[in-house]
Amino acid sequence: MQRITITIDDELLAAMDRLCTERGYGSRSEAVRDLVRDAVAPSQGDQAGAASYYGTLSYVYNHGTRDLARRLTDEGHHHGVSIASMHVHLTRDDCLEVAVLHGSVPAMQAYADRIITQRGVRYGHLHLIPENSAEPANHPHPHGDNAGH
The missing domain is CATH 1.10.1220 (Arc Repressor Mutant)
Incomplete structure (x- = not known):
């Protein structure tokens, strides 16, 4: 050390x-x-070859900024890493968006950079999670259809 x-x-x-x-x-x-x-x-x-990650991109933006909502939506549709999102109205003017991402680190970072640097976006943070740290999607888990309710 x-x-x-x-x-x-x-x-x-x-x-x-x-x-x-x-x-x-x-x-x-x-x-x-x-x-x-x-x-x-x-x-x-x-x-090291771990090319696939999950991630969340959270950002706050002013929805009144001219054409910003359309530009943000366009970015999400054209980068291919955004797989889901949640939108929350924080104040009369500010919205919080959380996008769930999946892909390579460079692709997710490029997407995050394109979002965070838009005029009207005031805060943004990309959080990355190695894919191998998540449970495989086909692995049975208790809240699925066979949850025993």
Whole structure:
């Protein structure tokens, strides 16, 4: 294991310490390792040949922004990675959209980038999950047709 030195401002350090306390990290180092793992895991997985991932893209946008809803819908129809979505009205002006994605990391990242960078989108986050971490779709599970209700 290597030791590194980083420099961050006081406000960010206070936020990191709150994160460590809230999540129960024993040290700042453990928190930083988890953050880095989360950031690099998708690209490492893709390089290792794990080409298929699931993901969620959540974003908040102002539905009054000219032509934005149509542009967002068009992106979803033309990238081939969006498999489902949920739309929630947060305020009179703001909507939250959560898209469930499936595909390669580069394809999902390109889709997320196209959505998040649209004028009127104020927040966006792509969360990636390696396909091999999910249960196979044909595996029986208790909430299916044979749930015994």
